[in-house]
Amino acid sequence: MGLEANGGDKKQLKFLIYGRTGWIGGLLGKLCAEQGIQYEYGKGRLENRTSLESDIASVKPTHVFNAAGVTGRPNVDWCESHKLETIRTNVVGTLNLADVCLQNGLILINYATGCIFEYDSSHTIGSGIGFKEPDTPNFIGSFYSKTKAMVEDLLRNYENVCTLRVRMPISSDLSNPRNFITKIARYDKVVNIPNSMTILDELLPISIEMAKRNLTGIWNFTNPGVVSHNEILEMYREYVDPSFIWKNFTLEEQAKVIVAPRSNNELDASKLKEEFPQLLSIKDSLVKYVFEPNQKKVEA
Numbered sequence: 001m002g003l004e005a006n007g008g009d010k011k012q013l014k015f016l017i018y019g020r021t022g023w024i025g026g027l028l029g030k031l032c033a034e035q036g037i038q039y040e041y042g043k044g045r046l047e048n049r050t051s052l053e054s055d056i057a058s059v060k061p062t063h064v065f066n067a068a069g070v071t072g073r074p075n076v077d078w079c080e081s082h083k084l085e086t087i088r089t090n091v092v093g094t095l096n097l098a099d100v101c102l103q104n105g106l107i108l109i110n111y112a113t114g115c116i117f118e119y120d121s122s123h124t125i126g127s128g129i130g131f132k133e134p135d136t137p138n139f140i141g142s143f144y145s146k147t148k149a150m151v152e153d154l155l156r157n158y159e160n161v162c163t164l165r166v167r168m169p170i171s172s173d174l175s176n177p178r179n180f181i182t183k184i185a186r187y188d189k190v191v192n193i194p195n196s197m198t199i200l201d202e203l204l205p206i207s208i209e210m211a212k213r214n215l216t217g218i219w220n221f222t223n224p225g226v227v228s229h230n231e232i233l234e235m236y237r238e239y240v241d242p243s244f245i246w247k248n249f250t251l252e253e254q255a256k257v258i259v260a261p262r263s264n265n266e267l268d269a270s271k272l273k274e275e276f277p278q279l280l281s282i283k284d285s286l287v288k289y290v291f292e293p294n295q296k297k298v299e300a
């Protein structure tokens, strides 16, 4: 079966999703239910090729979504001390799934990461010059990012894979500890660096649309522009908690409380914006999808 035979409007969609218990995978299932799209979660483990083949045989999907991966608990520092577990899922597992999908003529929408770049002399902070899709990753400071960059490079060879470079994902659910806003609001101290970020409420429906359009290749999957930690916390104070206060610290001070360095960067989202012209800038998307719905009603 050729790739072009799958999905599209001609055939009824059926999605096979990996990551049932995860944050992004959970949100994706809810969205499919809301949109009336048939879906099932994969039962297999990514490192077990036979289990993926049997999922595909029983579900008969039109598209496969991979929101499975190890991200580390409480954070990516976990990957520094669990390298084989990280390789097993994020490298062996992701490649297995891409390969099984290829052999079954299926597009794989893969939620990957944009945390494989860091500002450099050609992409300086505040310059507005972001990394583009063909750029070679330049951040391998953490084991998590290193393996994600290696896999992204290998996946370039798979014509059936749509790689979505997610960054610092944010959702309207401010009670979720995975949410970037919730994370930084709870930290004792935060750095203050502009970054590209992904508003899931706006972008996950776009990933479904990308499947419908059978799009493949690498995509910077962030809202256009950047926002800094302090700008987000100022919005949080304005919309959610007027008494909110926070403390900043420097990257050097941050380095003392984490194991592996973190990536800070701007990704150029113009390819995504061209495909989806309605895509909002990061600041407008934050207001529309996150802060306005969470705005505390002030008593008259």
Ligand SMILES: NC(=O)c1ccc[n+]([C@@H]2O[C@H](COP(=O)([O-])OP(=O)(O)OC[C@H]3O[C@@H](n4cnc5c(N)ncnc54)[C@H](OP(=O)(O)O)[C@@H]3O)[C@@H](O)[C@H]2O)c1
Pocket (backbone or CB within 6 Å): 018, 019, 020, 021, 022, 023, 024, 025, 044, 045, 046, 047, 066, 067, 068, 069, 070, 071, 072, 088, 089, 093, 111, 112, 113, 114, 166, 167, 168, 169, 178
């Ligand atoms: N959250 C972020 O900050 C962020 C940022 C950029 C990119 N991403 C990427 O987006 C993807 C999803 O992230 P998330 O935040 O939704 O992660 P998450 O909440 O940690 O969920 C990960 C999911 O992957 C599943 N999983 C782990 N190992 C597996 C394996 N070997 N086989 C099958 N399923 C497996 C987990 O299931 P079990 O519980 O059953 O193991 C869980 O459902 C990841 O690849 C992540 O790297 C996340």
